[in-house]
Amino acid sequence: MAKDTTGRLHVQVKTGGKRKLSSKLWLERQLNDPYVAKAKAAGYRSRAAFKLLEMDDKFRLLKPGMAVVDLGAAPGGWSQIAAKRVGSLEGKGKVVAIDLLEMPEIPGVDFAQLDFMDNDAPEKLTAMLGGKADIVMSDMAANTTGHRKTDQLRIVGLVETAAAFACDVLKPGGAFLAKTFQSGADAELLAQLKRDFATVRHVKPAASRQDSSERYVLATGFRGGTRSESDIPSRSG
Numbered sequence: 001m002a003k004d005t006t007g008r009l010h011v012q013v014k015t016g017g018k019r020k021l022s023s024k025l026w027l028e029r030q031l032n033d034p035y036v037a038k039a040k041a042a043g044y045r046s047r048a049a050f051k052l053l054e055m056d057d058k059f060r061l062l063k064p065g066m067a068v069v070d071l072g073a074a075p076g077g078w079s080q081i082a083a084k085r086v087g088s089l090e091g092k093g094k095v096v097a098i099d100l101l102e103m104p105e106i107p108g109v110d111f112a113q114l115d116f117m118d119n120d121a122p123e124k125l126t127a128m129l130g131g132k133a134d135i136v137m138s139d140m141a142a143n144t145t146g147h148r149k150t151d152q153l154r155i156v157g158l159v160e161t162a163a164a165f166a167c168d169v170l171k172p173g174g175a176f177l178a179k180t181f182q183s184g185a186d187a188e189l190l191a192q193l194k195r196d197f198a199t200v201r202h203v204k205p206a207a208s209r210q211d212s213s214e215r216y217v218l219a220t221g222f223r224g225g226t227r228s229e230s231d232i233p234s235r236s237g
């Protein structure tokens with residue numbers, strides 16, 4: 001449970017959504033959430049682990065020996081699943097993860113505390129990877145300002161930048177999975193993904209809260225090749 005330095009519970013800000021939850025409501029929801037209890041019992045660091053488990057069980061994204069990039073990895077639920085499924089604990093495959101926040105070590109996962117939007121992030125990630133990736137996954141959620149249009153643009157900007165990075169590091173046939181939000185602001189992103197990948201779909205796993213506009217975009221069958229300069233979003237920095 002997230003607490004600030006005074007020990008108070010964080011107020012959770014809903015990205016892409018329309019409202020903030022008070023700390024009391026957030027705590028209530030956490031306590032009543034079956035996925036929170038399941039995650040604790042299974043030793044997963046987050047309830048988000050069940051979203052990836054469900055999507056992977058359905059679409060067979062993670063296979064032994066694969067190289068995986070996990071963007072926005074903390075506290076580490078997705079990285080735990082990835083390490084288990086590719087076998088990086090037994091020296092098979094590779095899992096490379098980054099987050100703005102610190103993440104306590106996960107066996108089989110190479111982690112760096114890094115802002116993905118920094119100019120040097122792709123270079124650092126590529127060096128950690130040491131080759132091409134089979135899948136780039138992003139569960140990153142941009143901080144919200146409360147201004148709907150600005151927030152939607154930020155969210156889409158993060159996913160577009162992740163998609164451009166994926167196109168640089170993926171092997172042909174590779175996959176891109178990213179958190180996004182239903183807003184209609186992602187039409188250009190979807191059009192670009194359809195050019196770069198054989199199949200593009202939206203997925204809403206059962207573990208994704210039904211009252212949230214969160215959903216995932218899954219692009220499979222990377223066609224290979226590089227993007228033109230005009231297709232690559234600019235970074236901060």
Ligand SMILES: C[S@@+](CC[C@H](N)C(=O)[O-])C[C@H]1O[C@@H](n2cnc3c(N)ncnc32)[C@H](O)[C@@H]1O
Nearest residue numbers: 046048072075076077078099100115116139140
């Ligand atoms: C929903 S959490 C990820 C949960 C994770 N998939 C799990 O299973 O535990 C989203 C994460 O994205 C990270 N994030 C947001 N923007 C980022 C950025 N620009 N660079 C790196 N991480 C970022 C946040 O710090 C946060 O930890």
